[in-house]
Amino acid sequence: MSPKVISFSGKGGVGKSTLLVLMLKHVIETEKYENILVIDADPDANIGDIIGKEIKFSETIGGKMTKLQEKIQKRQIPLEVSKNQIIESEVFDALIEMDDFDLIEMGRSEGEGCFCSVNNALKRIIDVLAKNYDIVLIDAPAGLEYFARKTGQDVTDLIIVTDPSKMGFHTMERIVEVSKEVHLKFKHILVIGNRFPEDLEELISKRIENIDDDRLKFLGILPYDEEISTLNLTGDNLLKLSNDNALYKSAKTLFASIV
Ligand SMILES: Nc1ncnc2c1ncn2[C@@H]1O[C@H](COP(=O)(O)OP(=O)(O)OP(=O)(O)O)[C@@H](O)[C@H]1O
Ligand SMILES: [Mg+2]
DSSP: OOOOOEEESSSSSSSSHHHHHHHHHHHHHTTOOHHHEEEEOOSOOOOHHTOOOOOGGGGSSHHHHHHHHHHHHOOOOOSSSSSSHHHHHHHHHEEEOSSSSSEEEOOOOOSSSSSHHHHHHHHHHHHHHTTTTEEEEOOSSSHHHHHHHHHHOOOOOEEEEESHHHHHHHHHHHHHHHHHHHTTTOOEEEEOOOSSOOOHHHHHHHHHHHHHTTEEEEEEEEEHHHHHHHHHHOOOOOGGHHHHHHHHHHHHHTTTTTT
């Protein structure tokens, strides 16, 4: 069976990674899914930071691919091994095993030269790898390029996070448009308003109603939460957030309709 693949998108800094980790916490606690994979596809931010785990560049896909590229250039790769086989083994090597889930940190692809063929192979292999899991959560980079490059094709649920800002709304609308233009087959597109005062809920709800797309659904809003903000500053593991936290409780009701 194909896994449920949920990707988080939206403008920079709106709370994509935070909500992904809260969803992960919820998914772990419900015990509904046995095998969970998290893919951190954002080269700038780091899921590791939010869950209190230090991840070195050499442990990321970007790190592994940079090293592989060097080996290829120095002709240190035996001719009888195919490039796909090597990339596959590097991807499996990059799997970080946590207690309740596995994590792949994409990292950045450094260096000059064209990464295209490696990237294509990489995408295929990650798709194959994902089939070993029951649920895959993807932290997409901010902005639209990631989707315009057609890398989100196997995503079943696209979550767009926005804050109460013009740019946040604009990015949300653009993501919906781009997904049509490049024919991305998301089954559902779900919008969450994060750091939203209650009196603005109607505003965002109306705004979403005006977008003409059958896949689109407004999930609801989440408030600003002091504890979440502090945990980020202190670098403590967000997965250890108390189950009594008000934002987590609200988030769980929003997530319940997806997972
Ligand atoms: N509801 C909330 N209440 C308080 N603080 C929040 C809330 N949501 C997110 N934050 C804080 O806002 C900051 C940005 O959140 P986060 O890193 O999750 O955003 P992002 O969309 O992943 O950003 P980027 O685009 O840089 O990856 C963090 O410090 C986080 O703790
Ligand atoms: Mg992030």
